[in-house]
Amino acid sequence: MASDFRQSSTRVRCSECPLRVKSHFRAFSGEELDFVSNFKRGELNTDAGATVLVEGANSAHLYTVLEGWGFRYKILEDGRRQILNYVVPGDMVGLQGAVMAEMQHSVEALTPMVLCMFERSRLFSLFERHAGLAYDLTWLAAREESILDEHLLSIGRRTALERAAYLLAFLHERGRLAGLLDDDRRYVPVTQAHVADTLGLSVVHTNKTLKRLSDRGMIRWLDRGCDILDVRALCEVANWQPDETRQRPFI
């Protein structure tokens, strides 16, 4: 089975949320924690490769990622696929579907994932009762927007090599901030097909471009993923710098 719902007896309590302890995320007040605990209605557990949300669906839920890597994408009728962004622990998925009519994109798991499930119908009460959390939600949306802006710049105006370097540096940064990567764990779980569909290139040319980065010692391609060996060099090739935000909100 591609996914299952954990019983509430086994699921993680918000007060013991493994993400909350990470210094990167902002702290909740007691009241906020109570509200969120109550807002949470379940936990979704998926295999790698599972589809979490599909375009066009009118899902009753939205989620925050607790564990694992995933990605958002759209496809054209003839099968051409574009990966829009990646999701890591702390990210919300399904907000678009919750606020607007229906999902305009799909979400798929790259690794096994754990997601915290909320009920869409109760979203408005979050706005009414906790301005701070509502503000955080807007913060998250604004950050997603600025990431998409950078991706657009990348696909539209960077060369294939620059694009690839940017993407890998970007994924490293996101993974690092989410606690998925550090000095010992530098493995990003994407296939070359994922990279190609993110960069707007063919798989063949992506392969040749990645090889150039490998030859320069910036990455090492493994099975279904790669180690990021030299982020700084990648940033230099891409002419990109991650912006350093101290703390981020998290719902």
Next chain:
Amino acid sequence: MASDFRQSSTRVRCSECPLRVKSHFRAFSGEELDFVSNFKRGELNTDAGATVLVEGANSAHLYTVLEGWGFRYKILEDGRRQILNYVVPGDMVGLQGAVMAEMQHSVEALTPMVLCMFERSRLFSLFERHAGLAYDLTWLAAREESILDEHLLSIGRRTALERAAYLLAFLHERGRLAGLLDDDRRYVPVTQAHVADTLGLSVVHTNKTLKRLSDRGMIRWLDRGCDILDVRALCEVANWQPDETRQRPFI
């Protein structure tokens, strides 16, 4: 001078806001109107070509567009420019800068524009006092996100002709909903350089691509802009449909 601030004696009152009467925008409650009237701190009036906001700035303001066309963009160090999206009446600009540290993109006017100015420092009180407006803000952010998703799909996976057709159909739709276009006014005020920088193409190739659309009778290129003659045909070429939302929020 590129821009000036109107004195409060001459500026539009929120209760008489020219946008509010359009059926496309949702109605405010009396309380909300009072709050917004108070939230508004001035009006910005720009010439065509004026820079409204610049990347890296720490602007104290955010704006809603009242009149005119504009666009958001980013540039790389060597001058390569990518247009991210267009802004029309009803759109917010500067929210990113208000929520996060600083602006990650610039905004420029395509035509003379009128913008309604708000103070960034008072944004949080909007969240505290008017959940409905806060929700609207998130709605706007989510919609911007879904537009950027579609643009990414377009630049990444559509051919030059499809991309051009998509962009023009998209601009027509946005202009129409904002009341800038109708059956008699079908003129979109962008140069071919703007189109090129939106599509991620060179100006030369953009010119040749637009000519193909002209030859097929879908558009007619004029001076610094074009008439959209057959939106349906453009949508067909692009394999794209605008999603029909009845009403949208507006702050």
Next chain:
DNA sequence: CGACAGGTTGAGCGTCTTCAACGACCGTGG
């Protein structure tokens, strides 16, 4: 009048695509 922005067109070239074939690996089933 000259300078400049915007648009148009042709020629040549390079990046990236498609097609094709092949090797490695893995799980499944005969």
Next chain:
DNA sequence: CCACGGTCGTTGAAGACGCTCAACCTGTCG
């Protein structure tokens, strides 16, 4: 047990799509 198909990665060859360079035209503005 091995054969088989499927996914993933790799490489070469040919050709298309889009880029750069270059020239020229138009209209506008100081």
